Amino acid sequence: MTADRAFGDNAKRQALIADVRAKGPIYTAWLTRASIEGDISSISDDYGLHPALARLLPALGAFGEFDDALPFWEALLEAIPTGADTGRLARETLLLAWTHPTYGQSKAVAQSEVSEACEEIVALVRRSIEAPVDKRAWRAARAKLASVRGKEEGSEKLVDMMLSLAWDLDQAPGAAQDVIVAWTSLIDGEADASDEDRFSEEEEQAFRATMDRINEEAMQGLMDGQGDGDIRYDDFLAEVDRHWAADPVAYALKTRSLARRARCNARVAQWRTSVQADLVGRAKALPSEPKRSGAEAEPLSEQMHI
C-alpha cells in the first residue's frame, strides 16, 4: 500500500520509454549495474514507480547485460496503466520466487520448520499487498526463519532469499533487488547441478588449479615484458588464452566449462523470460487509479501530496 502512482500522464511514460530504448541517461543510471550503488529515487519521484519495482526491474533484466532486457522493459512500461499502484506489482512478482509453478523455490524445501517459516513470510507478503504490515511482524518472521536455518541441509541460499523477502518494501525497497538476485543465483545453481556434463570432483580441482596457475603465469609474463607499465586487460586476456591453447588437456576442460556455462546461462534466460512475461501480464491486469470526477489525472507531483 503506497502513494506511488505510475507515470502521472502518458507523455511521461513515453519519455521514459524513449530514454530506455535509446539507452539514455535514465536507463544508464537505473537499469544497469550503476543502479546497485546509485540513487534511483528519481524513478519514483518523477515517474511514480514504486521504489521496490524500480529496484526489482534492473535485476530482472540482468542489469542490461543481455539483449532480451530492452524489449521486456519497454513492454512492461507500456503495460502498466497510468496511475496504477506498482507496489502491488512488485510484491506479487517477488512472491513468485516461492510460488511460481516451475521456478518457485517452495518445491526445493521439504515440509519442515524451514518451509513453515518460509510460508509465514509468504503470508506476510500477501497481507502487505492489501495493507501495511507492522514492522514487528516482519521482524518476528525473519527471526523465526533465522532460528531454524541450518536445520535443512543445503537450504542456506534459499533461506537468505526468503529472509530478503521478509522486509517492508516501503521502508527497504532494495530488498526487492536482493530477492531477484538471490533467485537468479538459485536458478543458476540448479542449472549447474543438473547439467549434462558436470565435472567430476577431480576435474573440478584440476580445472581450478590450472586456471589459477595460468592467470598467475600470464600476469607474471606481462609484468616481466612490460616492466612498470600498466597492463591492459585485453592484453591479459590474450595472454591467458595463449596459455590455455598451449595445454591441450587443460584446454579441453576449459572448452567443456564454457559449454556448461552457456547451457546454464540459457536456462537462466528461460527463467528470466518466464518471470518477465508474468510480470508484464500482471501489469496489464492492474487497475488504473480512479480519476476524480470532472478532472483528468493530475501531474504526479501533485498526486504525491495526497
Add this chain to the structure above:
Amino acid sequence: MSIIKDVTTDAFETEVLKSQIPVLVDFHAVWCGPCKASAPALEDAAREFEGEIAFVKVDVDQEPAIAKTYEVQGVPTFIIMKDGQPVERFQGLVSRGRLASVLEPFAGADQ
C-alpha cells in the same frame, strides 16, 4: 546521508570495544565496488536493528591499524563485536537476507 558513521582508531575503543550493545564493524574502502553495493543493505539493517546492534564503518586505508589488529585481508569484511571481542565475521557483498540471518542472534530478545 549515511546513518552509519566512520570510526577512527582513536574512537574505536569508545564506539566499539566499550559498547554496551553488539557492534557490526564494516571494514571498507572507497575504491571497493562490493562495499558500495552493500551499503544500502547495511543502512536498512542499521535502521532495523537500531538500539539493539550498533553499526560503524572503518576505512581500511585511513585506519590501517584497526584493520591489521583484526587481520582484515580483503574488503568488505564484517566483524560483529560483543563485549569488546569479535564473535562473528564474514566477507563479501551482503544482502538484507544475509544480514538478517547473521544479526538476528545478536539482537535484543524483546523483539
